[in-house]
Amino acid sequence: MLSLLHQPNTLQTPHSGYHWDGSSRRFFEGWYYRVTLPDSGQTFAFMYSIEDPIGGKPQSGGAAQILGPDDEYLWRTFPDVGKFWASRDRLEFGHWGKTDLPTKPRYLSPPEFEHHVQEGYQATATSNQGSIHDPGSEHTACWHYEIKPVYGWGNQDAPQQSTAGWLSSLQIFEPGWQILMAHGLATGWIEWNEKRYEFTNAPAYSEKNWGGAFPQKWFWLNCNSFEGELDVALTAGGGRRGVLWWMESVAMIGLHYQGKFYEFVPWNSKVKWNIMPWGRWQMQAQNQDYEIELTGTTHLPGTPLRAPTEKGLIFCCRDTMQGQLHLQLRERRGGKSKIILEAHSSLCGLETGGGPWEEPWLSHHQDV
Secondary structure, eight states: TTTTTOOOEEEETTTOOOOOOSSOOEEEEEEEEEEEETTTEEEEEEEEEEOTTTSSSOEEEEEEEEGGGGGOEEEEEOOOGGEEEEOOOSEEEEEEEESSOSSOOOOOOOOHHHHSSSSEEEEEEEEEEEEEEEETTTTTTEEEEEEHHHHHHHHSOOOOOTTTTTGGGGGTTTTEEEEEEEEEEEEHHHHHHHEEEEEEEEEEEEEEEEESSSSSSSEEEEEEBBBTBSSEEEEEEEEEETTEHHHHHHHEEEEETTTTEEEEOOOTTTEEEOOOOOSSSEEEEESSSSSEEEEEOSSSOEEEEEEEEEEEEEEEEEEEEEEEEEEEEEEEEETTEEEEEEEEEEEEEEEESSSSOOOOTTTTTOOO
């Protein structure tokens, strides 16, 4: 299936464009790009965000965060919202920090960007490029890689789907969440401090979220680099979020495998979870035709990350990119189930965020 590479626009998901409507209401949009390097057992996760882009508000500004080798962390703020740009109809955005260009920010060819933007980033459906420097620690990161999308969010030969279903087209759920590319192949380089990583056809992933409200509590699992399997991509997660005037707890599992999309969401499946405050993530889901079980574990302490909140970008979640994951997918027929896929990884992204997290979060303990 990996040879069936589509043109990027064929796999463009709903919500790929920038959502801000120009109003002064509280608003954020965030993007997440991940590239996994199986040979070195490392992952780079790039997190870009913009808050209150109208400017002049206490939380107005942007940032770039990177979770690098061995879960090391680097971040940089970009306070000038006027140097942020984004396209409304496709996945294309960027933020300029240090630059000698007096012009309005826009997409630049990679050589132009490298020459003129000493600090900042730009990203599209098929590329991710940037450079940041922490003056406190003197740590630096530079990167440029191209991406061939393989899976968006849905079957390869069908229109791509909203991660939160048709309701996400309406401003009912806040924040919105969309997996932009469940799986792709990245080729390029990343320099992390003094070390350069070069890669060809490395597993790549991207997602985004946006809105004017923030989840109270959430968890997330993501992996598209499995032992002995080149064509498996999993993203799962859940959270408590605002729906009109109430809070609800929801969770979903999405799996791409051999060209097919297996979707387990509240409106077509029973989804259960048991998530420890840290260390163990268990999920099960079943629908009419399939059932899936996931167990993610880690003995690593994880790294605190910043996320947009009502009070701005603050430390409120914990991640590791080196989690263990066991996955089993079964087909259900005539009261019997048959294993279609059993897969393992030691490069799973695992996250818990928000709170409170004093005890395990069980799906049947939903206080709606």
